Amino acid sequence: MTSTARKKLLAGNWKMNLRLGEIAPFFDAFAGALKPGATGHCDILFAAPFTQLQATVAAARGRGFAASAQNMHFEASGAYTGEVSSAMLADIGIRTTLVGHSERRQYFGETDDTVAKKTVTAMREGITPVVCVGETLEERKAGQTFSVVSRQTKAFLEALKKAGLLSDAMKYREAFYPGDLNDGLVIAYEPVWAIGTGLSATVEQAQEVHASIRQVCREMTGPAFAEKVRILYGGSANPANIAGLLAQPDIDGGLVGGASLKPADFAAMCNSANG
Ligand code: PGA
Secondary structure: OOHHHEEEEHHHHHHOOHHHHHHHHHHHHHHHHOOOHHHHHOEEEEEEEEEHHHHHHHHHOOOOOOEOOOOOOOOOOOOOOOOHHHHHHOOOOOOOEEEOOOHHHHHOOHHHHHHHHHHHHHHHOOEEEEOOOOOOHHHOOOOOOHHHHHHHOOOOOOHHHHHOOOHHHHHOOOOOOOOOOOOOOOOEOOOOOOOOOOOOOOOOHHHHHHHHHHHHHHHHOOOHHHHHHEEEEEOOOOOOHOOOOOOOOOOOOOEEHHHHHHHHHHHHHHHHHHO
């Protein structure tokens, strides 16, 4: 199976941006700039802050786009002040969440262990985790890119294996509403040094890491999951560089921060995913 068998996925990560009143106008502008039939070729997802999720779901769903959380807690419930559980996300129709974004790892103390626990908890709830991996600049300079990304990938795959959930990660799941992702799990490679810096990885740098992540998946789970899993690139992806990235055999989409806040730019990126 080649990458052409994997539908592209463009995921906007709004981070801590967009007030409620900005969401409907965003979608009007975004949908207006999208080529007709775009979602036939490219899944489109928006990861919004918790308080903006219901408005995002409402605005996205009718148009065939999916909404995602940016985080969740790894326990099902309990004394975790300020946290939100996977079941609470499911309550409002959220079926996807980012897990282990580098800003979570960097600023909120997330580790391979908490990322693995969150991945397991999300899958148990029927929520697709978009698990983020990626090396820091120091790690890249020290020649540790492949070992870091491999360690991060193995950590959540091992945890899924232990929890008996690896087969769920491999399955296509039922989409509950138009635009919903039907992946069991998605992986995002985001070199930390490229996030929000304007310094995108070159297509060659990105492709070789994506291929190595797919190889780790192959070794740990066999070929079926490795060929099926969508691996997104993130880190200063923009309308000018996205087509080159998406042309790589192991790059199946993008996780887009800054450019996803500009409706015309993000629409242009989704349009270029359609060739
Ligand atoms: P960026 O962010 O596109 O602004 O670099 C990507 C991300 O953090 O997901």
